[in-house]
Amino acid sequence: EVQLVESGGGLVQPGGSLRLSCAASGFTFSSYEMNWVRQAPGKGLEWVSYISSSGSTIYYADSVKGRFTISRDNAKNSLYLQMNSLRAEDTAVYYCARDLPMVRGVVDVWGKGTTVTVSS
Amino acid sequence: DIVMTQSPDSLAVSLGERATINCKSSQSVLYSSNNKNYLAWYQQKPGQPPKLLIYWASTRESGVPDRFSGSGSGTDFTLTISSLQAEDVAVYYCQQYYSTPRITFGPGTKVDIK
Numbered sequence: 001e002v003q004l005v006e007s008g009g010g011l012v013q014p015g016g017s018l019r020l021s022c023a024a025s026g027f028t029f030s031s032y033e034m035n036w037v038r039q040a041p042g043k044g045l046e047w048v049s050y051i052s053s054s055g056s057t058i059y060y061a062d063s064v065k066g067r068f069t070i071s072r073d074n075a076k077n078s079l080y081l082q083m084n085s086l087r088a089e090d091t092a093v094y095y096c097a098r099d100l101p102m103v104r105g106v107v108d109v110w111g112k113g114t115t116v117t118v119s120s
Numbered sequence: 121d122i123v124m125t126q127s128p129d130s131l132a133v134s135l136g137e138r139a140t141i142n143c144k145s146s147q148s149v150l151y152s153s154n155n156k157n158y159l160a161w162y163q164q165k166p167g168q169p170p171k172l173l174i175y176w177a178s179t180r181e182s183g184v185p186d187r188f189s190g191s192g193s194g195t196d197f198t199l200t201i202s203s204l205q206a207e208d209v210a211v212y213y214c215q216q217y218y219s220t221p222r223i224t225f226g227p228g229t230k231v232d233i234k
Contacts, residue, residue, distance in 0.1 A: 035223075044227050045162075047222065047223045047225075061222070105220030108172050110169035111169065112169055
């Protein structure tokens, strides 16, 4: 079964850091482009970051650029998001999301999400 | 960034009736070289992640019931649920991937049973 399982969320103070992980299984992780997408409480979906299958190409939303770092370890079938200088507006459920093969930008597999709360 | 808008914000439809959701992009998402619209639709039920329904504006994802259909081109798109079922209660999002990887989503349309 194709599966993405996020972990690492929690409560953190403003200015703090957190590292999210996403464990992939059931497919050849190294062949797929991946994303992080977040959803603030009661709000819509916001794309956060993208990484190519090899990890050589990376993009960020302007709202997180310079504070968040996406990475992957294909040997461990894992995707990561290092989040620094966290703000209240970063509070959200963070989803690990796989691009549909041959249709870059369409997410065909989503994890269940991990909740990040930034509050003092 | 390409801004996506949706209408209505919410709608209530009787079981077995048609539900129609509109989506508009701030610029065309039709790529002239392949004549494809870079527009997808997702369904999100409470407490669950989104689920892909449609991409290329009208291509149904594998396993999606055929009561879901997408149409439109350029800047104006529609998701139609031909005969609403109880399990279709959800929020529906449109998404453009013309500017991939900088994808953007619409604000969502909540569908309920009347």
